[in-house]
Amino acid sequence: MQLGRGRVLYKPVINGDKHDTTGWEVHTTTLTLSKSSKQSSHILSLMKSYKKGDFTNVRNVPFFLPARYPHSVCPSYATYASYCFLGSIAGSSAMVLSTQALLIAVGVGTQSAAPMAAALNWVMKDGVGQLGGVIFASHMGKGGMDFNYWRGKFSTWTLAGERKTRQRGNFQQGTADSNPKRWRMVAALALDLSTLLEICTPMMGPEWFLPCASVANIGKNVGFLAASASRAAIHQSLSMGGSSLPAETAESEAETYTKTSPPKTSVSSNLGDVTAKSGSQSIVASLLGTAIGIFLSRTFCSDYGTAGILAGFVVLSAAHQACTYKAVKVVPLRSLDRHRLHIVLTSYISEKGYGLEDGIPIKTLTPAQVAEKESFLPMMPPDDSVRWLTVGDSLINICPSGVAELERLLLPKKSTGDESRFALDSKEYEKYILKIHPPSETDGDGMIQLTYLEGATDFDILRGMFHSYMARAFMKNNHTYLDCENSECIMGIKILTVTHTIMNRQMPMFIECLQDVGWHIGNGCVTVECGSSHRLMIEHA
Structure with a gap:
């Protein structure tokens, strides 16, 4: 065994004539090359490496x-x-x-300047x-100045109690970590x-x-x-x-979505x-x-x-x-903010198809692929989700009709096959509230409001975002509800329940795909809310 560029040699110690090894003996050796010869050979090897495009030898520049x-x-x-x-x-x-x-x-x-x-x-x-x-x-x-918050304040001041217009989405400025x-x-x-x-x-x-x-x-x-x-x-x-993949990723929740396999360790x-x-x-x-x-x-x-x-x-x-x-x-950032998650979800849903049929093998975009498409110029909306998705809206804007409307928006984590709604003291509903405004004659794009509850984890955030993009794809591709004469509320609830069933079925595969390509999930690695976003707390939840 040779260590230290040929200076130290480890040899087995011979015990008697039987040639049994009882340990290791250290022998120092002398170098055959002079100092100038070593430098010349090292420089020549670097030059050859550069010509070949191999930069491996650059590691010998430790400073x-x-x-x-x-x-x-x-x-x-x-x-x-x-x-x-x-x-x-x-x-x-x-x-x-x-x-x-x-x-x-x-x-x-x-000359006229006064030094003091x-x-x-x-x-x-x-x-x-x-x-x-x-x-x-x-x-x-806090992610810096939230322009959406001040824009809303300015609109409130200028309208002075007149006609209120629906907020057309927001976008995440993000912190230095996200x-x-x-x-x-x-x-x-x-x-x-x-x-x-x-x-x-x-x-x-x-x-x-x-x-x-x-x-x-x-x-x-x-x-x-x-x-x-x-x-x-x-x-x-x-x-x-x-x-590498994170060493700890909320194992208690990850087991729900991933296969039962040994956890991946990080270097x-x-x-x-x-x-x-x-x-x-x-x-x-x-x-x-x-x-x-x-x-x-x-x-x-x-x-x-x-x-x-x-x-x-x-x-x-x-x-x-x-x-x-x-x-x-x-x-290649490996945490997921709203914009990077938008790129991943848009690609995943379009590749899988609108219905997200089961059994279609597909991988999500890797962090390196997302980095090529990412937009990060200051004070500019990074993607088109700002036109149709609002994250963290207040309760009064989501449910202006009161508790009855809130009860209709609560969703069980697991589909039961019936239309019953959980009571407010139940612990089995989703950690987010999703309200869908289908396209209409005055609003051809539709609108989605997503607000998380207190205690929502990274997996809950992914479920809410996946559900929102699934509902968006449903409204864009399914024209059955566009011509329906029912009220907007009934159409929104119908889309909500249908897409929630699809989300429940596809979520385990999506989470597994994210982890397979190296995205970090758990310990706050997924953030989609902006500085002025609200989180709701339901008593006895």
């Missing part, structure tokens, strides 16, 4: 890449790290330009920026917009330095906080542990190593970006002044945004 690379990380790690490296270079270069613009705005280099006043303004803008970052961090766990890609783009936009404001500060005059620099510093702190908060979830997906996570190497890459990129920024600053500032700095920033900012988008695009 820059995770240990045992590429086997210890996700296959898309190289693409992610490369684009992040280029984006950090562009971002660092742009910050050098903005710093020079701020120094010019505060009066550094002019300039230093005081600089310190004050840093203090205001840090305070703004603290306030922003206190709201990050939607790190969107927050990573928020960070990049905040940093670049803040840098742009700093560059434009000299054009506004010295009296505008403090307000402009303070706002820009708030934006930078927001960007740094958003980037650091989203980095953990991204690195987890790229690490060894993130590329040891190297999240710390991936994070540390990312820090090393960021430092090197920052040093290179600073050098490039100094060169551009000296060139453009000396020749074109602030206009030249602004032109250089536009190019660097475009490169920063493009590299950031490309980097997070390839990250």
